Amino acid sequence: MENRIDFYTASPDAMKAMIALEGAVGKLGLEPSLLELIKLRASQINGCAFCIDMHTADARKAGESERRLYAVTAWREAPFFSARERAALAWTEALTLIAQSHAPDADYAMLSAQFNPAEMVNLSLAINAINSWNRLAVGFRKMPTE
Numbered sequence: 001m002e003n004r005i006d007f008y009t010a011s012p013d014a015m016k017a018m019i020a021l022e023g024a025v026g027k028l029g030l031e032p033s034l035l036e037l038i039k040l041r042a043s044q045i046n047g048c049a050f051c052i053d054m055h056t057a058d059a060r061k062a063g064e065s066e067r068r069l070y071a072v073t074a075w076r077e078a079p080f081f082s083a084r085e086r087a088a089l090a091w092t093e094a095l096t097l098i099a100q101s102h103a104p105d106a107d108y109a110m111l112s113a114q115f116n117p118a119e120m121v122n123l124s125l126a127i128n129a130i131n132s133w134n135r136l137a138v139g140f141r142k143m144p145t146e
Helices: 012-026 032-046 049-061 066-074 083-096 105-114 117-139
Strands: none
Touching (some): 012 032, 012 117, 032 066, 032 083, 032 117, 049 066, 049 117, 083 105, 083 117, 105 117
8 A cells, every 4th residue: 555645744733733732632541651651542442553563562662561461352351451452452343343333331330430530531532633643654554664
C-alpha cells in the first residue's frame, strides 16, 4: 500500500485539534499503561498498522511486557490482565465496534464496576481519540517506518 496524503500538512488546523485532544486525554488521570492497551486494542480491531507499531513500541518503552502485548488480541482468554484492564478492553471493543455491539449492558456493567463516572467518560474519550487517529491513518494509508 502507498501513502495517500500527509494529513498533517493537508490540514494543519485539524491536526492541531487532534493533537490538543490527545494532550487532553493524557491529562485526564487514566493510567498510561491502560491507555496504551486500549490504543493497541482499538488499532488492532481497525487494522491500523501505523498505530499498532507506534503503541506497541510506546507500551514497551513504558515497561509493558512482551507477553502481555502479544496477548492483547486474546485478552479474554489470557490471565495477564486485571479486572480494570479487562473492563477497559471490553469497553474499547464495544465502542470501536459500536455499529455491531451497541455498547452492550454486560460491557457497561464491567466498566462501571471498575471505573467511577468521570473515569468512564475519560476512558470513552480516549477510545474515541484513538479511533479518530486510526481512521486518519488507515484512510490515508500512513505507514510505519522500517
